[in-house]
Amino acid sequence: MRKSRMESALFRSLILVAATALSVQAQDSGGSSNSISWQTSYRQAADEAARDGKPVLVRVTASWCAPCQQMKQLTFTDSRVVELVRSNFVPLLIDADEQPDLVSGFRVEAYPTTIIVAPDLTILKRMAGYQSADSLANTLATLSRSLPETQTTAIAGDAVSALEPSNAVKYxxxxxxxxxxxxxxxxxxxxxxxxxxxxxxxxxxxxxxxxxxxxxxxxxxxxxxxxxxxxxxxxxxxxxxxxxxxxxxxxxxxxxxxxxxxxxxxxxxxxxxxxxx
Structure with missing residues (x-):
């Protein structure tokens, strides 16, 4: 009987761990209604920014980077951060291993790096290293208040080139x-x-x-x-x-x-x- 109870407790623990992992994965991919739906295509993010009149929040990460994973699990699941990003920004996820040229174009020197790119071709904010939920929420709230309502409605032409950062690779x-x-x-x-x-x-x-x-x-x-x-x-x-x-x-x-x-x-x-x- 004791063994059966121990096995039952272990089974419940494994279910809890699996559910937590699936929850975090869903939050990162936009699978939950209370999560951030990250774009992974630079072109699609640029098109959405041009259409909706929002700056782009660029999250540069890597699977092998421990602080990146901490931000994924702690910072970008915080309800304040989620609401601010979903309401005011176009979220773009750049994987350092899968998109090295974009990483080079943004001159990323540390992981994680979070960048806010305004539609007028300027980088509003560059944050290298781990950002806590409190710190990032405060920064996003400040930027959201400072951006004029008509900030991006004047974008025309090729959205991809329009949103290319000023320090990007010259082709x-x-x-x-x-x-x-x-x-x-x-x-x-x-x-x-x-x-x-x-x-x-x-x-x-x-x-x-x-x-x-x-x-x-x-x-x-x-x-x-x-x-x-x-x-x-x-x-x-x-x-x-x-x-x-x-x-x-x-x-x-x-x-x-x-x-x-x-x-x-x-x-x-x-x-x-x-x-x-």
Whole structure:
């Protein structure tokens, strides 16, 4: 009988532990009505911020970081923090192992780091290290009161680039996707979620599939003359930086030009300017 009671008590304890773990997991993923629904996509968070007129609360974390897990279980489950975040911010969760380029873009040097990014491209607050529920709630309440009601209604255009922090990584070719440009002759901005490095430069791509295509054969997509305007060079002018929006595809390559007039000249006699190569 005693053994049976001990086993029963142990069983109840295991159920309690499991229920607690599931509760914490649900709170982190937005599974509870009293929890924070974290975005994990930079693009989606930016779109939501532009639509709802709210700044972004960026939570940079790592599974191996003990203080990060403490904030997950203690700070971000606090009812005051939950209410403030849900009412006034767009919550974005960045995993250091899964999104290292975003971590680099935000210049994160310690874990955890919590960042408030205003829609006017400025970082309002950067908090490195563990933040208690009291401390974070006070900070969020202060920021919420100081933000004007019309703070983000003026955002227009590409939401992802609009919310990119001022100290973010600078992408080559103005952040346009080279694969979309070559394969579909479409000028499309890449996403900070899909990046790669080539020739010492960071590039971003429209989708993960397009990034993979680039990685399989980067030279195929790399612009002629590293994206410099060959028409300017051929005509004796200083070879200026080509604009991806003024690009053409010819002989399976991308050719960029500094302006519409030089693009037009190339289209008329491409072989003449290609001899500059």
């Amino acid at each position: 080559a070719f103005d952040g346009f996707c080279l694969v979309s440009l070559l394969e579909e002759t479409r000028v499309r901005k890449g996403s900070a979620e899909f990046v790669a490095e080539h020739r010492g430069q960071m590039l971003c791509f429209e989708t993960a599939e397009r990034r993979q295509k680039f990685l399989e054969d980067p030279e195929k997509y790399w612009p002629v003359a590293n994206g410099q305007c060959l028409v300017s060079s051929r005509e004796g002018s200083r070879a200026g930086k080509g604009d991806p929006r003024m690009a053409v595809t010819w002989r399976g390559r991308i050719w960029m030009f500094s302006d519409r007039e030089r693009q037009r000249r190339f289209i008329q006699t491409p072989s003449y300017y290609a001899n500059e190569m």
